[in-house]
Amino acid sequence: xxxxxxxxxxxxxxxxxIPAGESRLAIPWGITIFDMDALPAFAWGVLGNIAIGAFxxxxxxxxxxxxxxxxxxxxxxxxxxxxxxxxxxxxxxxxRGALLLTTLVAIPLPGTGAWAxxxxxxxxxxxxxxxxxxxxxxxxxxxxxxxxxxxxVIGIASILxx
Numbered sequence: 169x170x171x172x173x174x175x176x177x178x179x180x181x182x183x184x185x186i187p188a189g190e191s192r193l194a195i196p197w198g199i200t201i202f203d204m205d206a207l208p209a210f211a212w213g214v215l216g217n218i219a220i221g222a223f224x225x226x227x228x229x230x231x232x233x234x235x236x237x238x239x240x241x242x243x244x245x246x247x248x249x250x251x252x253x254x255x256x257x258x259x260x261x262x263x264r265g266a267l268l269l270t271t272l273v274a275i276p277l278p279g280t281g282a283w284a285x286x287x288x289x290x291x292x293x294x295x296x297x298x299x300x301x302x303x304x305x306x307x308x309x310x311x312x313x314x315x316x317x318x319x320x321v322i323g324i325a326s327i328l329x330x
Contacts, residue, residue, distance in 0.1 A: 173204075173208070176198060176202040176204055177198075177204075177208060177212040178212075179198075179202070180194045180195070180197065180198040180202075180204070180209055180212040180213050180216065181194075181212045181213070181215060181216035181219075182216060183197060183213075183216070184212070184213040184214075184215075184216035184217040184220070185216050185217070185219065185220035187281075187283040188278060189278060190217050190220075190281040190282060190283070190307075191213035191214060191216065191217040191281070191307065191310065191311045191314065192276050192277070192278065192281065192310065192314050194209075194212075194213045194216065194217075195209050195210060195213040195311060195314050195315055195318060196314065196318040198212065198213065199315075199318050199319070199322070200318070200322070206315050206318070206319055209315070210311055210312070210315045213311055213314075214307055214308055214311045217281065217282050217307045217311070218282065218303075218304045218307050220282055220283070221273075221281075221282030221283070221285065221286050221300070221303045221304065221307065222300060224282070224283055224286035224287070225286045225289060225290075225296055225299055225300055225303070226296065228286060228287065228290045229290055232246075232290065250291055253291055254291065254292070257292070258292065261288075261292040261294070265289075265292060265294045265298065265299075265302075266294065266298045266299070266301070266302040267302070268288075269285045269288060269289060269294065269299060269302040269303055269306065270302045270303070270305050270306040270309070271306070272284060272285055272288065272306065273285040273302070273303050273305075273306025273307055273309075273310060274305075274306040274307075274309035274310050274313075275310065276310040276311075276313045276314050276317075280310075281307065281310065282303050282306075282307050285299070285302070285303040285306060286299070286303060289302075289303070
């Protein structure tokens with residue numbers, strides 16, 4: 169029994185690292201497909217999502233340095249794109265960067281999770297010491313919303329089936 173629960177937890181942990189769905193899909197998957205309790209599904213999903221957020225925060229800048237060094241085509245296009253984004257949104261991020269990161273990551277929709285938060289932290293030069301807690305808090309908020317929503321839908325479905 170323990171190893172089965174551990175296996176399901178690790179699946180949720182690693183599934184929450186996938187950029188397309190992150191914990192927004194992994195938690196409902198754990199609760200519905202693996203019949204996990206909400207708290208362990210939440211915990212595994214949040215831990216996996218925070219882990220990938222930290223990894224991307226740490227290694228995106230060195231990866232982009234390599235890309236800029238070895239690909240003139242991507243350098244030209246990405247630099248132009250980054251410059252436009254920076255010009256358009258830099259003032260807001262300079263004043264409220266961590267709050268905006270938390271808010272973006274906390275919205276439980278695809279494309280607004282830890283990956284997006286880490287990318288924005290890189291784009292706007294938000295230091296790891298500010299970005300990591302902001303992204304982690306946003307992940308926890310989003311996962312809470314997703315977990316409660318999943319439990320509510322399951323509860324309504326069970327009432328309708330009765």
